[in-house]
Amino acid sequence: MAVALTMAQMKIAVLRHSLRGERAQMAGTGAALGACLAAGTVYLGFQGADLLAAGYAVWMLGWMLGPVFMGGGDETLRPEYFSLLGLPPRRLAAGLLVAAFVGLSPLVSLVALLGLVILGVRLGVANTLIALPAAVLQLAVFVLLSKVSVGLVGLALRSRAGAIGSGLLNGAILAGLGQIWVFFWAFGQIGVPSAVWYLPSGWGVLAVQGQWWALGALAVLVFLLLGAWAALLNRRAGAVRPATRGRRPMTASTPGGAIVAKELRTWSRDLARNHQLTFALSYGICFAASPLILGWNGMLPFAGPIFVVMAAAMAANLYGTDGTALWLTLMTPGTGDVRGRQLAWLSTQAPIAILLTVAFTSITGGPWPLILALLAALLGGAAGLVPLISLYALVPGTDPHRRAGNPLRTTEDDGGLTGLAYVMLALVALTGAPAALIALRYGWIGVPAGILTGALYYWGFGRLAERRLRTHGPELLNTMRTGRKAETTVTSRYDSLSKKQKTIAWWCLGFGAIPLFPQGIVAAVFVANDMLRHTWFLATYMPPGLRYPVAAAMIALGLTMYTVGAWILKSPKPPKTP
Structure with missing residues (x-):
C-alpha cells in the first residue's frame, strides 16, 4: 500500500x-x-x-x-x-x-x-x-x-x-x-x-x-x-530483436533516389509504420462502409480519400520519428531529402488509395468527377503537407533503436503528437475543398482542377519544407536532442496575448472544425442525398428552403472561427515596456 x-x-x-x-x-x-x-x-x-x-x-x-x-x-x-x-x-x-x-x-x-x-x-x-x-x-x-x-x-x-x-x-x-x-x-x-x-x-x-x-x-x-x-x-522488459534475414542492398544512381530507397525501406521494415499504414487502411474502409448498416452505400466511394487523410495524419511527425538521425540529412545538403520523402510517401500510399477509390466507386457507379477530383487534390496536398507540418511543428521523437518497452510511444509528448494529427486531418481535408467544389458545380472539369491543385500543393508545400529544413536545420536538430523547442514567432506572440485573447484563439482554432465539417460539409452532402433528420446534423432538420443556407452558414462560421484564431495569433506583438 x-x-x-x-x-x-x-x-x-x-x-x-x-x-x-x-x-x-x-x-x-x-x-x-x-x-x-x-x-x-x-x-x-x-x-x-x-x-x-x-x-x-x-x-x-x-x-x-x-x-x-x-x-x-x-x-x-x-x-x-x-x-x-x-x-x-x-x-x-x-x-x-x-x-x-x-x-x-x-x-x-x-x-x-x-x-x-x-x-x-x-x-x-x-x-x-x-x-x-x-x-x-x-x-x-x-x-x-x-x-x-x-x-x-x-x-x-x-x-x-x-x-x-x-x-x-x-x-x-x-x-x-x-x-x-x-x-x-x-x-x-x-x-x-x-x-x-x-x-x-x-x-x-x-x-x-x-x-x-x-x-x-x-x-x-x-x-x-x-x-x-x-x-x-x-x-x-524484453528487447525487440532485429530482423536477421538477408535483404537486397539498396541501389540508387542519384542522391534523391537514395532518399527514396531509404524511405521505402523504412516503410517496409519499421513496424510502427506498418501499424500506421494498416490502421489508416482499415479506418478508411470501415468508416466508409459503416452506413451500409442503414442500407446506404453513398459513402463507399470516399474510402480512398478518407484513407489518404488518415494516412497523412499518421505521418504528421515524419521527421520527428527519425530522432537524432536528422544530423545525417544536415551533413549531406543538396540530396533533395524533402522531395525524396514526398515521392516515397506517394509511392506507398497512392496505389492503395487509387485501388480503393476505383473499386468502391465502381460499386456505387459514381460520382466519378467528384471522387477523382478530390482524390487527386488530397494526394498532392497530403504529400506536400506531411514534410511541411513535420518540420514547422516538429514533436521531438524517440530514436527508433530506443523504442523498447512501449513501441507505440514514438515521442515523449503524446499530447503534442495528438494535436498535430488533428491539425493534419483538418489541413489535408481543406486541400481537397477547391477541387471538390468545382466538381460539384461543373462536373468533369473538377478532375483537371484536382490534378492541378494537387500538383501545386505538392510543389509549393514541398518548396516551403525544403526552405525550412535549410534555414532551421540546426534548431530542429537541437530540438530533437534536447526535447525542448526553440522559441518561435508564433509561440512568443501567443505568450504575449492577454488571457482573453488566448481563450478566444484556442476555442476558435480548437472547435472551428465542428461547424465547418460535420455541421457544414457533411450536412450538405446528406441534404444533397435526401438523407434528412440525421442525429445532430442541424441542416437536415430544416425546411427545404433553409437546408443549404444553414449548411453554408455553418461552413462560413467554421471558416470565420479559423480566420479569427489565425488573426489573433498573427496580430502584432505589443511593445515591451522598459
Missing part, C-alpha cells in the same frame, strides 16, 4: 509541475469536451438501462483504443523507472494502477459513471448503495483494459504480422466509434443489441439492477486484468 500511495504522490507532483502553458490549455479543452460527453452519459441514466449500457460500451472502447491512437497512453510513470527497485510484477502493477487513477481522464470517466448512481436512485436504496462500488470497479476495469490493450499491441508490434493485425483491428474499431451515429440510428430502429450486456462495460448496470453476481464478476475481472498487466510488464 505504501508503494501505491508513493506512486500516486509522484504522479500528482509531476502533473502539478507539467500542466502549464500550452499543455494546460490542451488539458483544459480535453477536460471540457470530456465533461460534455460525461454529462450526456449521465443523462442516459434517466433514459433507461439499455442506453446506459450502450454508452458505457463506447467509453470502454474509447479507453482501449484512445491510448493506441494517441501514442501509447499516459506513461507519466513508466515501469522502467522502477526496474532497479526489485518490486514483484504484481506489486508494481498495483502501484501503477493506483497512480493511473490520478489524472483528468479517470476523473471525467468517474463523472460519467455517476449514471450508475442515477439509475440506482431510480430503482431503490439498496440499488443506490450497490452503484457506488460498481462505479469504482467499473472505472478500474476501464483503466486496466486500457493498460492491457496497450501492452498487447506493444507485443504485437514486435512482429510484422502482429503490427498489421493490430492496425486492422484498431482501425476498424475506431472507425466504428467515428460513425457511432450509424449505430445509434440503427439502435433507434431495432433497439440496443443484447451484446452490450455481455461486455464488461455492462456489468455495472446489471449489478445496479439487482443482479449482484455482476459486482463479484467485476471484482474478479479486476483481479485477472491486474495479473495480465503484471505479466505484460514482465514481458515489456
Whole structure:
C-alpha cells in the first residue's frame, strides 16, 4: 500500500509541475469536451438501462483504443523507472494502477459513471448503495483494459504480422466509434443489441439492477486484468530483436533516389509504420462502409480519400520519428531529402488509395468527377503537407533503436503528437475543398482542377519544407536532442496575448472544425442525398428552403472561427515596456 500511495504522490507532483502553458490549455479543452460527453452519459441514466449500457460500451472502447491512437497512453510513470527497485510484477502493477487513477481522464470517466448512481436512485436504496462500488470497479476495469490493450499491441508490434493485425483491428474499431451515429440510428430502429450486456462495460448496470453476481464478476475481472498487466510488464522488459534475414542492398544512381530507397525501406521494415499504414487502411474502409448498416452505400466511394487523410495524419511527425538521425540529412545538403520523402510517401500510399477509390466507386457507379477530383487534390496536398507540418511543428521523437518497452510511444509528448494529427486531418481535408467544389458545380472539369491543385500543393508545400529544413536545420536538430523547442514567432506572440485573447484563439482554432465539417460539409452532402433528420446534423432538420443556407452558414462560421484564431495569433506583438 505504501508503494501505491508513493506512486500516486509522484504522479500528482509531476502533473502539478507539467500542466502549464500550452499543455494546460490542451488539458483544459480535453477536460471540457470530456465533461460534455460525461454529462450526456449521465443523462442516459434517466433514459433507461439499455442506453446506459450502450454508452458505457463506447467509453470502454474509447479507453482501449484512445491510448493506441494517441501514442501509447499516459506513461507519466513508466515501469522502467522502477526496474532497479526489485518490486514483484504484481506489486508494481498495483502501484501503477493506483497512480493511473490520478489524472483528468479517470476523473471525467468517474463523472460519467455517476449514471450508475442515477439509475440506482431510480430503482431503490439498496440499488443506490450497490452503484457506488460498481462505479469504482467499473472505472478500474476501464483503466486496466486500457493498460492491457496497450501492452498487447506493444507485443504485437514486435512482429510484422502482429503490427498489421493490430492496425486492422484498431482501425476498424475506431472507425466504428467515428460513425457511432450509424449505430445509434440503427439502435433507434431495432433497439440496443443484447451484446452490450455481455461486455464488461455492462456489468455495472446489471449489478445496479439487482443482479449482484455482476459486482463479484467485476471484482474478479479486476483481479485477472491486474495479473495480465503484471505479466505484460514482465514481458515489456524484453528487447525487440532485429530482423536477421538477408535483404537486397539498396541501389540508387542519384542522391534523391537514395532518399527514396531509404524511405521505402523504412516503410517496409519499421513496424510502427506498418501499424500506421494498416490502421489508416482499415479506418478508411470501415468508416466508409459503416452506413451500409442503414442500407446506404453513398459513402463507399470516399474510402480512398478518407484513407489518404488518415494516412497523412499518421505521418504528421515524419521527421520527428527519425530522432537524432536528422544530423545525417544536415551533413549531406543538396540530396533533395524533402522531395525524396514526398515521392516515397506517394509511392506507398497512392496505389492503395487509387485501388480503393476505383473499386468502391465502381460499386456505387459514381460520382466519378467528384471522387477523382478530390482524390487527386488530397494526394498532392497530403504529400506536400506531411514534410511541411513535420518540420514547422516538429514533436521531438524517440530514436527508433530506443523504442523498447512501449513501441507505440514514438515521442515523449503524446499530447503534442495528438494535436498535430488533428491539425493534419483538418489541413489535408481543406486541400481537397477547391477541387471538390468545382466538381460539384461543373462536373468533369473538377478532375483537371484536382490534378492541378494537387500538383501545386505538392510543389509549393514541398518548396516551403525544403526552405525550412535549410534555414532551421540546426534548431530542429537541437530540438530533437534536447526535447525542448526553440522559441518561435508564433509561440512568443501567443505568450504575449492577454488571457482573453488566448481563450478566444484556442476555442476558435480548437472547435472551428465542428461547424465547418460535420455541421457544414457533411450536412450538405446528406441534404444533397435526401438523407434528412440525421442525429445532430442541424441542416437536415430544416425546411427545404433553409437546408443549404444553414449548411453554408455553418461552413462560413467554421471558416470565420479559423480566420479569427489565425488573426489573433498573427496580430502584432505589443511593445515591451522598459
